[in-house]
Amino acid sequence: MGYNIRMHTILLKVTALFYLVGALAYLHFIFTLNERSAKLGRMLLLIGAILHGAGFVARYFAAGYTPITSLFESLSFSAFAIVCVFLAFELRYHLRVLGAFVAPLAFAFSVSAAFLPGEVRALAPALNSYWLPVHVVLLFFGNAVFAVAFGAGIMYLLMERELKTKKMGAIFKRLPSLNVLDDINYRCLTIGFPLLTLGVITGSIWAEYAWGSYWSWDPKEVWSLITWLLYAALLHGRMTVGWRGRKAAILAIVGFCAILFTFLGVNLLLPGLHTYSNLSG
């Protein structure tokens, strides 16, 4: 009652606007190093996330299920998860420059959601389960943590190049130390990997209930497995052989590309069991 899809879309557009201005504030910060811009960016992202969260709650009650089923909802929730994870990392590490790398991602996701059909539809019977929120929220927060690792990975490569070529330019002044960036890579891995693993396991259990099989080699499953293996390799390399720095940064970037493909590429290009959230639906 009282839920209006037009209202929801407008709210999402307003949220996307907050993310956009937040991203711009962080970009302004990285160019000028004006502390106020960073504070403004954080404030804008925080307000955006609160609006976004409120929109989800409203939609949850209107739809009667966890609203992360269509492409519209998935993109929107991804943006929300990324902003939440970024704010948590900022709180812990005071890594304001990270905002310039992560906030644009949140904006891109939320704004593409805002232009997709977003009406509440009857839930496909297979999705009507308690496993839905568990499976999806675990995976999306895992992905968001890896998005932060991706941002840190890009920063690491930029910073490493400056230090190797010994041309200390603007980047050198603005980015945190290699050590901190590598630390974030590791921290993200230790948080993101369990989330990803649990996400895949819960999905598998759910698949047994819904489709009668734990694993059916549907494209989404295959790509999830590839992503999982990439991060597993990185985690293993870090723990045993002492992979770090450049190698870890590159793997975090590759891993996130795999996530993006699993999330979007598979939905849009490869038909399979998971096609709840392609463009048409």
Added chain:
Amino acid sequence: MSEIVIVGLNHRTAPVEVRERLAFPADTVGHALRGLRERDGISEGVILSTCNRVEVCVLSETGYKGVEHVKDFLAGFHGVPVGELSGHLYHHFGEEAVRHLFRVSSSLDSMVLGEPQILGQVKDAYGYACEFKAIGPVLDKFFTKAFSVAKRVRTETRVANSAVSVSYAAVELAKKILGDLPDKVVMLIGAGEMCELAARHLLSAGAKGILVTNRTFERAVRLAGEFDGTAVRFEELAVHLKRADIILSSTGAPHFILKREDVEAVIRIRRNRPMFFIDMAVPRDIDPDANEIDNVYVYDIDDLNNVIETNLEERQREAALAEEIVVTEVAWFRRWLDSQQVTPTIVSLRRKFDEVRQAEVAKALSALGTADPKTRKVVESLASSILNKVLHSPISSLKREVDGRSPMEMVTAVREIFDLPEEEAEEAAEALVRPPEQGGNVGRQ
């Protein structure tokens, strides 16, 4: 009219032989400040004395003459003939003095642009002046403003942001590569002045410990003692290298003492924990190709010098921004100073006319020879209403700020036209602005 005057010399105008003769060691500053204030026409004073500059800042009641008073004071206090000093001393008056102090405390006038010590030294000078009660409301405001200008320059520009000496550049790079230093170990190979200095900086930046090695073990032991570190035999370098995160090297060896393969082996043992090699030796000690290994960074003396050069260029660029800040702050302070002169002028203007009024009323009443209260009242109100009407437009002109005209011109004109006495204005000013010992932040925003 009281004006701010600064007389002094610095590293550009005077060689050290002159500077040392005019310096005020800390224990003489109190005595000097008392001597300064006893001079005629000087109502407030601050003395800044560092190894690069000696400057005396005063509030001169006799305007430009204050410059000569301060020069006499400097010569007299140190027993140096004025003639001998004149070639080295510079002076700044009024707005120029304001600009000068703002630039000095923002480190824009320093030998090394943006060096951080000068602000502390200016603060000390201000502290002495407060302690010995040599400072009054105007210089108090002036100096506290100078501190806030320096802070603005520091936070809004990057004039002091990057290292401009080899050893600081080493610390800066180490922090960018390794992050926080407290759990990092430094290794010093060979003995070189620059390496030792860099090691000292690294340790004071928090590095955990230091290993020292030298071809002559005794030297290593001695140096390790100095640094409170551990001496290591040169032959065992390869064994201990793995413990070090930052390696400073300056041996006289004719060949590389660490080849690329050596470094590769060590980094493998360290499981890729990053290493930062600073090679200050010529010919070089460490194979520059080692820089291509992941997580290994090798900087030689030229690399460090290049870093410093870029940083210096950046400081120069940032200094231009800082100068803009100084310009706006000088204008602000000028306005404040002028406003301080306007009010006392109004007070003395009123007082002067009031005296006339009272005298004339008394004269008129005695001529009338009547005590009739009504007549008395009429005469008194006649006098005061004439006075108020006559004074209305000069006072409102004084208060009004007109574009392109400094209120000071008006103040000076009014003072001259009405022949207002100077001392009265000073009293009035002091009544308006409480002295700093009672409330140091009067008038601060």
